[in-house]
Amino acid sequence: MNYEMLIVGALETNCYLVYCTETLECAVVDPGAEAERIFKVIAEKNLKPSLLLNTHGHVDHIGANKDIKERFGVPLYIHSADSPMLEVVHQTEMAAFLGAKDSPPADYFFKDGDKLKIGKSFLQVIHTPGHSPGSVSFLGNGFLLSGDTLFYGGVGRTDLPGGSWQELESSIKNRILTMPDEMLVLTGHGPSTTVGQEKRSNPFIT
Numbered sequence: 001m002n003y004e005m006l007i008v009g010a011l012e013t014n015c016y017l018v019y020c021t022e023t024l025e026c027a028v029v030d031p032g033a034e035a036e037r038i039f040k041v042i043a044e045k046n047l048k049p050s051l052l053l054n055t056h057g058h059v060d061h062i063g064a065n066k067d068i069k070e071r072f073g074v075p076l077y078i079h080s081a082d083s084p085m086l087e088v089v090h091q092t093e094m095a096a097f098l099g100a101k102d103s104p105p106a107d108y109f110f111k112d113g114d115k116l117k118i119g120k121s122f123l124q125v126i127h128t129p130g131h132s133p134g135s136v137s138f139l140g141n142g143f144l145l146s147g148d149t150l151f152y153g154g155v156g157r158t159d160l161p162g163g164s165w166q167e168l169e170s171s172i173k174n175r176i177l178t179m180p181d182e183m184l185v186l187t188g189h190g191p192s193t194t195v196g197q198e199k200r201s202n203p204f205i206t
Helices: 035-044 065-072 080-091 165-176 195-201
Strands: 002-008 013-019 025-029 048-053 076-079 108-110 115-118 121-127 136-139 143-147 184-187
Touching (some): 002 035, 013 035, 013 184, 025 035, 035 065, 048 065, 076 080, 121 165
Parallel strands (some): 025 048, 048 076, 076 108, 143 184
Antiparallel strands (some): 002 013, 013 025, 115 121, 136 143
């Protein structure tokens, strides 16, 4: 399993193309904006999208869901607690600024522990609420896509509707920082990090 990262949109969201190196089947994770750029990388890498995954329902992570789904016909997954956000993108203050579109409804809802097949590889769903009620992370082979739960030297904000500092702190300490120190953390914004790095120096959780 491997991945390609694109920084998309005015809020510089990290969109990931997580793919099986044998079959080139891929999951498109958090296509927040700039669908044409995402299409271009998919074509250049000869990838075959089979899943569309949202770590959570905030507009900067779902703004290009509609374009991705229409182009590739792939099923859309999100946690049920964040599913109401998908179809009200136009009501958010950031929608016009980001060029975001209302998303199609989800085809499937994640459950904690689900394994999502991508070619001959898998991503495991880990429910990590706090930034939003339905925030999830995806565990791959040696890496974790943390969405907006954990950042390099920071954590996700909890002042948006449905946010909870208590839940976020629990998700980070009990679900993420229990992983091996060498686990690579691929964040929803900004640079990647490791579990060990955040244990040692993240001022919000040390």
